[in-house]
Amino acid sequence: MRLISRHAWLYTEMITTPALLRGQPERWLRYSAIQHPLALQLGGSDPTALAQCARLAEDYGYDEINLNVGCPSDRVQGGRFGACLMAEPALVAECVAAMAAAVTIPVTVKTRLGIDELDHDAHLHHFVETVASAGCRTFILHARKAWLKGLSPHENRTVPPLQYERVHHLKSAMPHLEIILNGGLTDLESARTAGAGLDGVMLGRAVYGSPYCLAGVDAMFYGDPRPAPSRHAVIEAYGVYAQEALRAGTPLSALTRPLLGLFNGMPGARAFRRHLSENGCRSGAGWPVVEQALESLHVAPLPA
Numbered sequence: 001m002r003l004i005s006r007h008a009w010l011y012t013e014m015i016t017t018p019a020l021l022r023g024q025p026e027r028w029l030r031y032s033a034i035q036h037p038l039a040l041q042l043g044g045s046d047p048t049a050l051a052q053c054a055r056l057a058e059d060y061g062y063d064e065i066n067l068n069v070g071c072p073s074d075r076v077q078g079g080r081f082g083a084c085l086m087a088e089p090a091l092v093a094e095c096v097a098a099m100a101a102a103v104t105i106p107v108t109v110k111t112r113l114g115i116d117e118l119d120h121d122a123h124l125h126h127f128v129e130t131v132a133s134a135g136c137r138t139f140i141l142h143a144r145k146a147w148l149k150g151l152s153p154h155e156n157r158t159v160p161p162l163q164y165e166r167v168h169h170l171k172s173a174m175p176h177l178e179i180i181l182n183g184g185l186t187d188l189e190s191a192r193t194a195g196a197g198l199d200g201v202m203l204g205r206a207v208y209g210s211p212y213c214l215a216g217v218d219a220m221f222y223g224d225p226r227p228a229p230s231r232h233a234v235i236e237a238y239g240v241y242a243q244e245a246l247r248a249g250t251p252l253s254a255l256t257r258p259l260l261g262l263f264n265g266m267p268g269a270r271a272f273r274r275h276l277s278e279n280g281c282r283s284g285a286g287w288p289v290v291e292q293a294l295e296s297l298h299v300a301p302l303p304a
Helices: 017-022 025-029 046-061 074-078 082-087 090-100 119-130 164-171 188-196 205-209 211-222 231-247 253-257 267-278 288-298
Strands: 010-018 038-041 063-071 107-115 139-146 179-182 198-204
Touching: 010 017, 010 139, 017 025, 017 046, 025 046, 025 198, 025 211, 038 267, 046 063, 046 090, 063 090, 074 231, 082 107, 090 107, 107 119, 119 139, 119 164, 119 205, 139 164, 188 198, 188 211, 198 231, 205 211, 231 288, 253 288
Parallel strands: 010 038, 038 063, 063 107, 107 139, 139 179, 179 198
Antiparallel strands: none
């Protein structure tokens, strides 16, 4: 992603506090230095543990700590992480205050509009006001509620209706806060339109599925006129990183997963994805698998 956009902020997957404090922090926190600006997203509800993890992240050089208060999965709820914390704004504020006191980098929160029956502006505004009073100035809002019972995580990303207007209402009510829109944004133009008047937009699934949509970010959102690198230039640069990771023991399948959608919409993209999927997981697979997949791009796809 960083090879495509020079400026977009990148976020890790959610990493839970037990994973960092009981496991091997190096496994979860290491990253390539070129990835800055980079935020670590944490899952947890114990202020002391979150503060310890925030200090670890700052020691590793992360640029931001983001607390996940939006994930609705049963596993996350069982650990008292994610969206269920929307019902406990005072606890979230305590967590934010502990992290903010432990580090000098920003502490931000990613959340939903509401959960279950707690789905109205009065609760959302109370939640944001309470957490902001603890030192959080940036809120990333997935513009849907979450149903903690009855919907799968996938359904919670698609079934509850998007309500962008409520995010704009929150910004109007609290102009001193940085409000960033997330959810249902499928391309840069729709993201710019939906995010007009807000402080930014976050793309998740859209970028994961079609990474090259980031190619227009620097010009559209950051005013950088330099052309984005071509897809092939991205693959070539990524190959240097990937081969180092292979030598360190990372399986090829983990390294090719972000590449699957890189050529979406281009002739041969389907054959490219198929070759990586079928061969990248084989024992001993190396970078030549990717080079072979690239040859597929010279072949027109079969009719659907």
